[in-house]
Amino acid sequence: MLTLVVRVEKNARPAQTDALETAARAVLAILADERSFGEGEWAEAMTSWQDDRIRKIVKRSRGAEWRRAEALPGITVHGRGVGAEEPEAAAAQVRVFPPTPIDVVPAEIANLQVSGTDFVDARELPPVEAGVPVLWVNPELEMSSGKAMAQCGHAAQLAWWALSDEARKEWEAADFALAVRTATSAQWTQLLRSGLPVVQDAGFTEIEPGSRTVIADHPQLRR
Known part of the structure; x- marks a missing residue:
């Protein structure tokens, strides 16, 4: 299971589209990271996970929970504030962690909540730039x-x-x-x-x- 944690502070919720884009970029970031292949420290876990069902789960955290999650090995990806009323102030933050079996997920992220991740876009989305996936x-x-x-x-x-x-x-x-x-x-x-x-x-x-x-x-x- 690959776990992603989105930061959701009390007065700073990410916009829907920014959260979706940042989560996708976080997955790409860990796939491309040198620790995920060859002799890298995450290579065995990443290979085993990719050879099986590529299950993912998204959880939320804030405050001390987020700081504890950030202390674990992983990659934090920052969004661009797409769809947010104040893009720079409310850009999404998503941290992705190396995959683990469900029963050995670190307590710092296993205990985080799945619910509460219903976001909205506060402003009209910009046109997609030419050549962008x-x-x-x-x-x-x-x-x-x-x-x-x-x-x-x-x-x-x-x-x-x-x-x-x-x-x-x-x-x-x-x-x-x-x-x-x-x-x-x-x-x-x-x-x-x-x-x-x-x-x-x-x-x-x-x-x-x-x-x-x-x-x-x-x-x-x-x-």
Whole structure:
């Protein structure tokens, strides 16, 4: 299980889209980290996890809980404030941790809450920049923000696996730039026919097994 923890302070909740994008970038960050392959300290855990179901869970923390989580090995990724009323003041923060079996998750994160991650966008989203990968969310599904964050992480991971080594290096050099948007019904139908990576959820929580949740539209995968 790969655990992501989103920081949710009492008076500083991240915007929905910023949280989704930051979670996806956090997954990419740990996939690309030198500790995750070769002789790296996380390599065995990462390989075992990727060879199995790439399950992810998103939890929330604040204050002392966040500080304790940050003290554990992992990577903190900062958002860009997309959708936030005050982007710089309320940018999302997500920390991703090396995967562990469910029964050995460190207490500092095992005891954190899953609920309470329902975020909203306070302002209109900007247009997606040309050439930026887009993770398209299924418009017909209702998911909590935490569930959607995990699904966007899955989609980013599927795109990463499908890319060439050169394309991966380019994405990493761009700080894993990406956008998350909800597709229209017409867009979703077209995307399903495109052959792009699509997340099909196992249905452990919130939605029906087999539900297709997010499609990863990376320009390099359309060539």
